[in-house]
Amino acid sequence: MGTILSLSEFYKIKLDAPMINNRWSWGAVKKDNSAIYLSVWQDEIRRDEPKNPNSSTWVDVLWDEDKWRSVNGGETARSERIDHINLIKSGTPAFALIKIAKDTNQIPREMKEFISEYLIEIINNFRTSSDGRVQVEIGKKVWI
Numbered sequence: 001m002g003t004i005l006s007l008s009e010f011y012k013i014k015l016d017a018p019m020i021n022n023r024w025s026w027g028a029v030k031k032d033n034s035a036i037y038l039s040v041w042q043d044e045i046r047r048d049e050p051k052n053p054n055s056s057t058w059v060d061v062l063w064d065e066d067k068w069r070s071v072n073g074g075e076t077a078r079s080e081r082i083d084h085i086n087l088i089k090s091g092t093p094a095f096a097l098i099k100i101a102k103d104t105n106q107i108p109r110e111m112k113e114f115i116s117e118y119l120i121e122i123i124n125n126f127r128t129s130s131d132g133r134v135q136v137e138i139g140k141k142v143w144i
Contacts, residue, residue: 007114014144024077027084036084036094043104059096062134094122096138118143
């Protein structure tokens with residue numbers, strides 16, 4: 001929203017974190033290794049208590065492995081995401097870049113647009129949902 005750069009250009013130029021592969025990467029590491037950036041879907045952001053603005057907010061960052069086996073590049077992207085998660089768990093600061101899907105039911109999804117005005121701080125706190133999705137807690141907006 002509000003940018004003329006493609007997602008891969010945004011990662012490379014604005015975040016100094018070139019994606020390994022423009023088609024299947026779900027995030028990137030900053031060139032100097034000082035930050036991790038994860039692409040996340042807007043509709044996969046949820047509060048524990050939706051009506052309480054102070055409730056913890058979570059986003060899905062890793063999905064069921066079987067779901068991605070048949071998707072072209074899915075296994076490689078999933079492996080890269082696991083590496084990014086492990087870097088976050090080891091203490092590397094991380095931020096989420098929010099993408100908006102054209103159709104939230106489509107697999108693989110296509111991006112309609114992404115939010116270029118801000119990122120969301122990722123808090124090093126992970127959990128697994130009842131249906132096996134790995135989620136990470138997110139915090140405040142970081143304006144770019």
